[in-house]
Structure formats: structure tokens, C-alpha cells
Amino acid sequence: MTTLWGTTLAASVGCYGLKLAGVSLPGSLLGHPKVQRIAGLLPIAMLSALVVTDLFDANQHYSVNWHTPLPGPAPARSHYGGDAPSSSYS
Amino acid sequence: MAIFASGLRDIARNVLLVSATTAPSTHASAARESRDAFPEQRAIIRGAAGIGLYAGAFGLTFGAVATASGLSAIQAVAMSAVMFTGASQFALVGIVAVGGAPLAALSAALLLGLRNAFYGVPVARLVRPRGLRRLWTAHFVIDESTAMAVAQPNPQAGRYAFWATGITLFALWTLGTLAGALIGRGINTSALGLDAAAPAIFLALLWPQLARDRGRTAALGAVIVTLSLVTVVPAGIPIIAAAAVAILAGLIPDPSRQEAEER
Numbered sequence: 301m302t303t304l305w306g307t308t309l310a311a312s313v314g315c316y317g318l319k320l321a322g323v324s325l326p327g328s329l330l331g332h333p334k335v336q337r338i339a340g341l342l343p344i345a346m347l348s349a350l351v352v353t354d355l356f357d358a359n360q361h362y363s364v365n366w367h368t369p370l371p372g373p374a375p376a377r378s379h380y381g382g383d384a385p386s387s388s389y390s
Numbered sequence: 391m392a393i394f395a396s397g398l399r400d401i402a403r404n405v406l407l408v409s410a411t412t413a414p415s416t417h418a419s420a421a422r423e424s425r426d427a428f429p430e431q432r433a434i435i436r437g438a439a440g441i442g443l444y445a446g447a448f449g450l451t452f453g454a455v456a457t458a459s460g461l462s463a464i465q466a467v468a469m470s471a472v473m474f475t476g477a478s479q480f481a482l483v484g485i486v487a488v489g490g491a492p493l494a495a496l497s498a499a500l501l502l503g504l505r506n507a508f509y510g511v512p513v514a515r516l517v518r519p520r521g522l523r524r525l526w527t528a529h530f531v532i533d534e535s536t537a538m539a540v541a542q543p544n545p546q547a548g549r550y551a552f553w554a555t556g557i558t559l560f561a562l563w564t565l566g567t568l569a570g571a572l573i574g575r576g577i578n579t580s581a582l583g584l585d586a587a588a589p590a591i592f593l594a595l596l597w598p599q600l601a602r603d604r605g606r607t608a609a610l611g612a613v614i615v616t617l618s619l620v621t622v623v624p625a626g627i628p629i630i631a632a633a634a635v636a637i638l639a640g641l642i643p644d645p646s647r648q649e650a651e652e653r
Contacts, residue, residue: 314503315503
């Protein structure tokens with residue numbers, strides 16, 4: 301389980317670090333229009349990807365039963381699959 | 391900050407409007423209101439309480455989903471207490487649940503947490519934290535606390551709104567996570583449909599953003615990229631690829647919008 305702890309702590313500390321940078325850095329740095337535009341689009345794109353990923357989960361963890369045939373199986377996912385959802389985090 | 395602030399202001403105004411209109415207009419409450427430090431205080435407290443209730447329920451869901459995805463209760467609560475940003479937490483847990491690589495889960499959480507850095511600009515302007523106070527202030531910077539703060543008509547109310555919302559949210563989010571994590575181990579989450587909670591929450595977080603043309607384009611691009619990659623590459627990678635789509639979409643200049651942004 302140490303990989304999971306490492307990921308959790310790194311992500312938690314990293315997110316806190318982003319907040320700290322936000323209140324510490326000068327506004328001009330973060331105020332660039334292109335930077336703001338990209339930062340605005342990142343959550344949209346990633347949340348969309350997350351929705352699609354979860355709906356097509358080959359692990360069947362989210363138990364969505366697709367009766368329509370999808371093109372191609374998901375063989376690349378099999379070594380991440382198995383019974384335990386945290387199989388890559390042993 | 392127009393991109394973030396305008397959307398958040400709408401959310402905050404709706405919260406405050408609902409809490410203000412549900413207030414009893416009796417003589418006693420009018421007398422109470424005259425003793426308030428400033429006129430917006432009561433509306434802010436009601437708004438923060440409403441947001442807090444939603445945070446408790448949302449935290450409960452996160453706790454249950456996290457433990458169902460393979461995290462321990464301690465890990466789930468630690469995430470809520472330290473990371474304290476809903477979308478990133480659900481993203482990490484969602485990628486772990488489908489067996490994604492740790493690096494993909496980490497990257498997704500950080501990329502989704504990037505907007506909190508941008509929230510720091512209006513928050514720092516309002517709160518003006520000095521030195522070590524920055525460490526404490528930063529922790530409470532999230533969507534809702536920033537939204538409530540920037541929606542206020544004056545800086546004093548803004549600071550009050552930031553702290554009231556941030557601290558209430560933190561307490562109820564973390565406690566909710568603890569409850570959800572403990573209860574989650576005892577219930578059959580798939581029977582209750584809670585395992586569909588994470589994608590549903592992503593969709594709910596995403597929905598208001600789709601009102602903008604560029605948002606819809608980015609979402610569509612992300613969906614296409616993810617669909618084409620999801621059966622081919624390890625789990626979690628499509629989400630990082632979607633982030634690349636967002637960066638590309640942001641870099642492409644849009645002449646019609648440039649005038650609006652330069653205002």
C-alpha cells in the first residue's frame with residue numbers, strides 16, 4: 301500500500317503547494333490571458349476525460365453495463381485489471 | 391480573472407439570494423440584524439451554512455467512494471484534510487479505482503488543482519496575508535470560499551466570507567469524509583449506486599463550464615481523445631492526454647475573444 305500512500309501524500313502536498321503559490325506569487329504572473337485561458341480549459345477537458353474513462357471502465361468497477369458493441373476489446377487494460385481495484389498499488 | 395470570477399460570482403450570488411430570501415422578516419430578526427458588525431454578515435453566515443451542508447454530503451460521498459476504490463479511511467481523511475479540493479480528490483480516487491498508474495493519478499490531481507492557484511490572486515488581494523499567515527490562508531483557498539469572497543460588495547465582507555466559507559467547508563468536508571469512509575466499509579456501494587457517484591460528480595462540476603463555446607470545444611476534444619485512447623493505453627493516460635488538448639485549445643488565439651479578454 302506504500303505506493304498509494306506516496307501518491308496520496310504527493311498529490312495532497314502538491315495541491316497545497318499550488319494554493320500557496322497562488323497567494324504568494326505576484327498577480328501579474330498569473331494574470332496573463334493565455335495562462336488564464338489554459339487554466340480555465342484544463343478542468344473542463346480533464347473532467348470530460350474522467351467521465352468517459354469511468355463510463356468505459358474495463359474493470360467493471362463502476363458496473364456500467366454496455367449492451368451496445370464497442371469497436372475492439374480492451375486488452376491493454378487486462379494487466380491493470382483483476383479483482384482488486386488497487387492492483388497497481390501493491 | 392474574468393474567466394473564473396464571473397462564473398463563481400453567479401454561483402455565490404445565487405447562494406446568497408436564496409439564503410437572503412428565506413430569512414424571516416420579523417421584528418426580532420430586524421433588531422438582531424442591527425447589532426451585526428456589517429449588513430452582509432447574516433447573509434454570508436447563511437450562505438456559508440448552506441455550502442457547508444452540501445460539503446458535508448459531498449464529503450460523505452467522497453469518503454464512501456474513496457474506500458470503495460481501495461483507499462483506507464485514514465488515506466481518505468488525510469486527502470480531505472490536506473488536499474482539500476473536491477475535483478482533484480475525486481480524480482485521484484477515480485484513477486486509482488480503474489487501476490491507473492500512480493503518476494497519472496498524481497498528475498490529474500495536480501492539474502485539476504491548478505485553478506486554486508489562480509484563485510489565490512483575488513484572495514491575496516482581499517486578505518493580504520503577510521509572511522507565515524500565507525501558509526494558513528492558502529489552505530482555505532477553494533472554489534466556494536473564493537466565490538463567496540469575490541461576490542461581496544466590499545473587502546471587509548469579502549474577507550469575512552472567505553474565512554466563514556473556508557473554515558465551515560473544511561470542517562464539514564473532512565468530517566463528512568470520515569463518516570463516509572467509516573460507513574462506506576459497511577455498505578454495498580454498488581448496490582446503492584454510489585460507484586456511479588464519481589462520474590456523476592465530475593459531470594456536475596463540468597456542466598456549467600459547457601456554456602462557453604471554448605469550453606464545449608475543449609470538452610468535445612477531450613472526449614474524442616479519451617475515446618480513441620481508452621482501450622489502447624493504460625488507465626489514467628487519456629486524462630493527461632486530455633490536459634494536452636486543453637493546453638492546445640488555450641494556446642490557439644481566437645480573434646473575436648481577444649477584444650473581450652483585453653478589456
